[in-house]
Amino acid sequence: MKIGVLALQGDFDAHRRRLQELGSEVVLVKKPEQLDEVDALVIPGGESTTFLKLLGEAGFQKLQDFVRAKPVFGTCAGAILLAHRVNNPPQPGLGALDVSIKRNAYGRQVDSSIRLGTSKLGPEPLEMVFIRAPKFENLGPNVEVLAREGNDPVLIRQGSVLAATFHPELSDDKRVHQYFLEMVRNGGR
Numbered sequence: 473m474k475i476g477v478l479a480l481q482g483d484f485d486a487h488r489r490r491l492q493e494l495g496s497e498v499v500l501v502k503k504p505e506q507l508d509e510v511d512a513l514v515i516p517g518g519e520s521t522t523f524l525k526l527l528g529e530a531g532f533q534k535l536q537d538f539v540r541a542k543p544v545f546g547t548c549a550g551a552i553l554l555a556h557r558v559n560n561p562p563q564p565g566l567g568a569l570d571v572s573i574k575r576n577a578y579g580r581q582v583d584s585s586i587r588l589g590t591s592k593l594g595p596e597p598l599e600m601v602f603i604r605a606p607k608f609e610n611l612g613p614n615v616e617v618l619a620r621e622g623n624d625p626v627l628i629r630q631g632s633v634l635a636a637t638f639h640p641e642l643s644d645d646k647r648v649h650q651y652f653l654e655m656v657r658n659g660g661r
């Protein structure tokens with residue numbers, strides 16, 4: 473089972489380390505063609521507009537085909553890419569999650585913060601690192617909320633697509649990546 477980490481830009485290396493710690497074989501995906509080699513994909517945080525530029529139209533299309541077929545986990549900018557509708561300002565999304573997502577939703581004053589939230593991953597609170605984070609809005613009926621910070625959904629799943637507005641790869645807690653790998657082992661179910 474090979475897990476790809478989209479390595480165009482952003483904090484892909486922290487995901488690589490975490491996935492390797494958990495025993496996965498990781499491929500850093502620097503070219504869209506490499507998607508053919510992997511069984512699942514992590515789209516890291518970074519700057520979603522930059523991802524769109526670097527992917528180009530053909531890369532975007534290839535990624536969209538991948539997301540329809542195989543398990544994908546997006547964090548922060550990755551979650552933005554996966555959404556159906558992107559606001560503040562609007563930009564194209566892959567349409568893999570039936571949600572709207574508002575970019576930079578916490579405003580400038582609270583650019584970054586570390587908070588604790590609740591999750592379905594176990595009774596212990598989940599540490600959540602937010603960096604110029606977006607917010608999920610208008611969740612569709614098939615979207616399951618796996619974690620909240622306050623009232624806000626921050627980790628969601630729809631079928632074989634998992635997305636977080638925070639950065640689990642920057643906390644010591646491995647539960648979110650473990651959950652994703654479990655999803656991959658179950659063929660996205």
Ligand code: GLN
Pocket residue numbers: 516517518519520521547548549550552575576603604605606
């Ligand atoms: N603010 C970034 C964006 O809009 C996301 C930030 C992140 O990935 N940490 O794409």
